Amino acid sequence: MFPELFDTRSFREAIDRSADWVVTNWGATIEAAFSPLLRGLVLLEQGLLWLPWYVLIGAVCGISFLITRNVKLPLGVGILLFLIGAVGFWDDCVRTIALMLAATLVSLAIGIPFGIAMSLSLTVRTIMRPLLDIMQTMPSFVYLIPAVMLLGPGKVPALLATVIYAVAPVMRLTDLGIRQVDPDVVEAVTSFGAGDWQKLIHAQLPLALPTIMAGINQTMMMALSMVVIASMIGAGGLGYQVLQGIGRLEVSRGLLAGLSIVALAIVFDRIAQAYGRRMQTSLHMNDE
Amino acid sequence: MNNTAKPKIVCRDIFKIFGKTPAKALELAARGVSRADILSQTGNVVALRDISFEMAAGETFVIMGLSGSGKSTLIRHFNRLVEPTSGSITVDGEDIVAMGKARLREFRRRKVSMVFQNFGLLPHRTVLDNVAYGLLMQGRPKAEQRERAAYWISQVGLAGYEGHYPRQLSGGMKQRVGLARALAGEAEILLMDEAFSALDPLIRGEMQEQLASLQKELGKTVVFITHDPDEAMLLGDRIAILREGSIQQIGTPEQILLEPANDYIARFVKSVNRARFLTAGQVMISFPVLAEKGLTREAACAAMADSNVDHVFVTRDGALAGVLTKDALQESSKGTGGIHVTTSCKTSMPLEQVTPLIARSSLPVAVVDLEGRVVGGLTRAVTLRSIGELTARSSA
Structure with a gap:
């Protein structure tokens, strides 16, 4: 038996009590603070659901054609999305896409500025690195408990949980990408009198873009992988179908919903990769 | 060269130490302790030691040395891409070491421009936009930027390539872009850090001729870094030879060729084709x-x-x-x-x-x-x- 060094019960009670205190005293304020996020998320979801299915599939195919100038990718993407609809999961698929896109956007809004700060300051990097490790490895249920306590089950805690898990890659790769920018180019820009901001906008960010794009891709994939957990706290979507499959012991439902998630992942991964490749070739500074 | 005119650039007692405890190393370096001893005693590298010289306006001043001699570190002092550990640098009588951030940016935008060995072009911008970069930094109107950039692109023989991207150009063409970018801002001082060293010999010869003929027209104060004695002799009004961070000799090409100050310099310039540089x-x-x-x-x-x-x-x-x-x-x-x-x-x-x-x-x-x-x-x-x-x- 491990010796009891101090009374953990009172320690844990203290934590729980302070959580309760925050919920009772600050719950309403916090919920109000997050309501714009909820409104945005609902608007995005409603908007995508309002579009007829063929318009949405057409738009995704069109984007992938613009990126690759090739019919192979749009064709594959179109077939996969069509199949998801064909097995009866179209609305869930759109809800999942909405949550994934929203989580990705929020992750970029947080991750890119922090990534830039990490690349410029050793102190920020030293603080952020272990934090990112914790965010990626800590089981999401642990922070879902207080999130649900504060905000109630629903889309916003699901979004927060997804963002906490998915923000790390874009932050890490923004940092890496900027630090890997050819120092000669940054020096040249400096020698012509560029300030820190101009250095960032004219040289560092554009040259780091392919690496940042790889981070965005990973962030999207990680956001997708969170949909099952997110649906446990009321996010709906394909994850909810998987949950129902478990609850009703319906193998077919779980399997089809799972495969749909995989198909969705393939669609967004291929589009993001194609875009990253295109950026890489248009940027690359190697001789010929 | 007019020796009675006020000098354009004056360096006094520049020391540059790379390392964590520069103060200690500086003291040793000032006492004349050797580079190797200072490294083993303090872990600091003495990059430049007691550099003092003056440059006249319109002069082409060549700094020659092997890799590791500190020449690239030295040239970066003139636009403060590298800060001296001690010593002073004045340009037109203004102490550039004392400049604040904003004044330094202004100085870099107006007074001094630089050409880099590895070009340092923005890969995502066209030739025109790269050449216009200095003008953009100077805050000139868009139309003027384009017009001047186009003029300098044609001056370096790249007319027709305005819309190309750097990756579509050969090394020599990229460096022409680098040269045009540096000239477009009309800075009085041009810093060239091994600007032609990465080019193959034929192109290098062309570029040297082009620089010499442009310089005849423009009369800029040029600081040119090279490890190639032939290039130094061809372009330099005066040449400074740097070894392990110290200046070994400063003189005209003839002085360096005919009266080398020591064996090191004599060996350095041994391969120079004397018949090409000595005159009747x-x-x-x-x-x-x-x-x-x-x-x-x-x-x-x-x-x-x-x-x-x-x-x-x-x-x-x-x-x-x-x-x-x-x-x-x-x-x-x-x-x-x-x-x-x-x-x-x-x-x-x-x-x-x-x-x-x-x-x-x-x-x-x-x-x-x-x-x-x-x-x-x-x-x-x-x-x-x-x-x-x-x-x-x-x-x-």
Whole structure:
């Protein structure tokens, strides 16, 4: 038996009590603070659901054609999305896409500025690195408990949980990408009198873009992988179908919903990769 | 070069230490402790030691040294991409080390521009936008940026490539873009860090010529870094030779070639084609020059004896008439009978071009100044000795 060094019960009670205190005293304020996020998320979801299915599939195919100038990718993407609809999961698929896109956007809004700060300051990097490790490895249920306590089950805690898990890659790769920018180019820009901001906008960010794009891709994939957990706290979507499959012991439902998630992942991964490749070739500074 | 004018750039006692405890290393370096000892004692690297010199406006000042000599560190002091550990640098009388952030940016935008060995072009911008970058930083209107950038692109011979991206250009073309970018802002000072070193020899030659001809028109103050002695001799009004962070010698190309301060420099410039850089005026010896009018045998003999030479040049109305040799004097009894016609060359002619003249005739070649006055002469022996001198010196 491990010796009891101090009374953990009172320690844990203290934590729980302070959580309760925050919920009772600050719950309403916090919920109000997050309501714009909820409104945005609902608007995005409603908007995508309002579009007829063929318009949405057409738009995704069109984007992938613009990126690759090739019919192979749009064709594959179109077939996969069509199949998801064909097995009866179209609305869930759109809800999942909405949550994934929203989580990705929020992750970029947080991750890119922090990534830039990490690349410029050793102190920020030293603080952020272990934090990112914790965010990626800590089981999401642990922070879902207080999130649900504060905000109630629903889309916003699901979004927060997804963002906490998915923000790390874009932050890490923004940092890496900027630090890997050819120092000669940054020096040249400096020698012509560029300030820190101009250095960032004219040289560092554009040259780091392919690496940042790889981070965005990973962030999207990680956001997708969170949909099952997110649906446990009321996010709906394909994850909810998987949950129902478990609850009703319906193998077919779980399997089809799972495969749909995989198909969705393939669609967004291929589009993001194609875009990253295109950026890489248009940027690359190697001789010929 | 006008030595009485106020100097453009003045460096005083620059030390640059790379490491964590520069103060300690600085003290040792000032006492003259060697680079290796300072490294082993303090872990700091002495990049530059006690650098002081002045640069005149319009001068092309070459800093030559091997890799690790500190030359790239030194040139970055002139736009403060590198800060000195101690010492002062003034440009037009203004201390640039004391400049605040905003003033420094302004200084970099207006006063000084730089060309880099690895070009440092923005890969996602077109040639036009790259060349316009300095103008953008100066805050000029868009139309003016485009117009001036286009002008400088055509000046460096890249007209028609405005819309290309750097990756579509060869190394030489990329460096032309780098040069155009540096010239477009009309900064008075041009810093060139091994600008041509990454180019293949043929392109490098072209670029050197282009820079020399542009410089003739523009008269900028150029600081040029190179490890190539031929390039230094070709472009430099003065050359500073740097070794392990210290200046070994500063002088004109001729001084460096003819009077190297130490063995290191002699070895460094050994491979330089002397016949290309030395001129007739620098190696000629003086012969007596006599006017044809009133020339007598006795006067000629006396002049030869005085100067201990075997020839005199004879002029007619101030212009060269020919050469009178001792042998010819002894054969003929008349004073002016033995005048042989000989060729002449300008003082500025490189020895490379004088040698064919010398080879064709056994008589000395007269060296004349811009007004056509005879100022000296070159014999085969003198010419060959001066071409071979350095080789003999360094192998001795």
